[in-house]
Amino acid sequence: MNGGYAAAELRVSDAEREPVIERLQEAYAEGRLDHAEFDMRMHLAMTAKTRGDLAVVTRDLAPVPLAAGETAAAPTGEDRMLAALAHALGVPTLFVGPLVLMLVSGKRSEYVRRHAAEAVNFQLTLLLVSIVTFGVGAVVYAVSWVVAAVAAVFGLTGEPFRYPWILRLVK
Template identity: 70%
Template sequence: MDSSYAVGDLRVSDAEREPAIQRLQDAYAEGRIDHDEFDMRVQLAMTAKTRNDLETVTRDLVPVRERERAVAEEATGEDRMLAAVAHAVAVPTLFVGPLVLMLVSGKRSQYVRRQAKEAVNFQVTLLMVTIVTFGVGGVLYGLAWILSAIAAVYALTGQTFRYPWILRLVK
């Protein structure tokens, strides 16, 4: 018996194909691949003979949950605290506090930068709505305080929070 085969050269079973097909279905549902690409990849997954063949079908489709978990693992306690502060300081300072945190601490930590950027975009969107509606949009600031508190809690736990219905002007 020759044991010189690499793990990737081993044959795959139907049980090993199922998770790959599930990953393809998730990516299609999330809009990361279109229908034609989905059909092609499923066909390739069903006809894959080795683990390497199967892995090439899903290599670029890391599940969203795993990406979020990777972000949470890279954020230190200090990063999580600064990200929470970025959301909380937006209540009294509008976009200025999160912008300062993004520029200062964002250089050191991608997690803090992403969260502060989200808070800046949220506050700028609220400010624009308030200006366009001649102050009537100011009533949304009550909702903004609640959303900022929720975002701060998410940041403390190391999760990524995205405000709904905002303009993402700061990239």
């Protein structure tokens, strides 16, 4: 109880909805939800009023617990190198290089797939900005090399990286 109310009865904020929405997107990408169920759960998450309403949306999507003594595998040196390469390939090939890497190596390593998907989304966002602004947005590509280099360093160190202010078209 919190001030006379059960925790499930407390109103939910947008900040509390975001992790639920991300979990739904992950479950959809993993194939745990079909498209219709994903749409329905997204609607429920966006319109949830209380924490109890929000908890129902992902109740059956809890991550699979690891066995006793088992730890989540750290990315291998090859995975880290491929993740960095996904970001670097975006500079000369736009979204094509990271997309190929995501489709080929992403099946073997979730770490590589996530970094490659971020690189694809970043390059697609830059391309769309350039098209919509009739080429004026291409100036952003000069800055994109620096951002891609920073993302590659994150990939090499085994850390996750999310580009700010991009469209996430590929999950």
